[in-house]
């Protein structure tokens with residue numbers, strides 16, 4: 377949990393969730409609506425659904441949470457057995473309705489709808505070129521750029537070639553669900569930065585940012601969409617075709633999805649997110665365990681980490697020695713209670729009131745911490761404001777020592793690929809050492825997890841992960857930033873863009 381400007385927000389924010397559904401003989405609107413509910417944590421600013429009834433597109437996009445954005449009549453008017461949906465927190469583009477999604481556009485030979493999770497880093501170049509060719513844009517978002525580019529290619533190429541052509545021109549992070557008339561497609565960028573998976577329903581198929589959305593529809597996870605893959609769902613809901621359009625040697629999965637953004641009950645890259653987080657907690661104990669009376673999570677973000685940490689602490693001492701029979705290790709306790717009725721964000725005009733925000737949200741159980749040495753486990757420290765207040769809260773409740781352990785490495789740089797992280801100036805670890813941060817938050821000790829331990833817990837090599845926000849080196853070519861691999865933006869407008877193989 378972190379303070380942001382005059383609001384109090386929950387740390388870094390995922391920007392979007394996408395879904396697409398084709399059914400044999402049933403309206404797609406309601407399953408899409410339920411799936412969006414399951415993806416609500418990925419975006420709270422707006423929600424939208426576009427369906428196709430075989431003749432025309434129907435669209436309903438509204439600001440607000442899924443439950444507020446749709447009324448019964450809206451769902452009934454969204455006819456057709458194929459459709460896509462989107463929940464959004466603004467990434468590129470302004471915070472207004474013209475950027476809400478799915479984005480829909482009609483062009484000479486049909487209609488397109490697009491839902492995008494991620495962020496392009498060369499949208500301005502592609503937009504400029506398309507504008508010169510006469511395309512008029514209604515928003516400043518990058519999704520409209522993809523839609524126009526694809527619509528243009530579709531005038532001359534079949535669907536698969538058109539998608540490949542566009543993929544060769546855009547650079548950055550994207551997991552897309554697309555409607556080309558009544559055909560639903562899923563596309564993941566060649567580095568697979570953001571998640572996207574395929575699920576099978578009793579009477580159809582579904583594409584979704586996270587498998588929790590498939591579970592909500594009583595479906596079965598088939599697999600992740602591969603990096604660079606195009607998946608085309610049959611409009612009659614009977615199956616799907618797959619095309620590996622661009623293959624790269626290494627992927628760049630966002631490690632933060634596992635640490636923070638994704639629901640713990642989602643499976644990404646064959647790993648249950650909850651288990652990954654427990655594993656990260658175990659590694660945190662192995663790397664930086666401290667013997668205290670109590671271990672407690674920051675709810676809800678630190679819970680899985682703390683449970684793994686406490687489990688590992690029950691097996692070995694902080695020095696790595698096996699515990700003796702009469703040594704129970706460290707007690708795990710839910711010592712911080714969360715007020716669930718405080719909204720996700722609320723206005724706190726003055727610094728004084730902002731500091732009260734943590735008190736409104738969290739309350740320590742005195743008897744759990746009084747006179748004890750306590751370890752607090754969380755998943756990240758972004759700006760440091762909240763951690764500082766949290767330590768004070770627990771000390772005020774009578775804790776003798778407060779140690780902080782963080783289940784991810786220090787965040788030292790911003791994210792350009794669809795996560796609202798913070799600017800470099802706001803990130804406490806951008807220019808402070810761990811000891812300086814410890815002093816700032818007034819903890820008795822502070823440790824983060826190493827990058828290697830993260831890669832290990834994700835069963836991945838560092839080369840296949842995006843680690844941009846913790847290394848300052850990115851897997852995409854971002855203006856003014858370093859890269860961690862040999863990567864170049866496509867030369868937009870050049871004949872070299874791959875259109876025909």
Ligand code: SF4
Nearest residue numbers: 630631791842844845
């Ligand atoms: S920079 Fe960080 S948050 Fe952004 S995609 Fe990479 S790992 Fe994820």
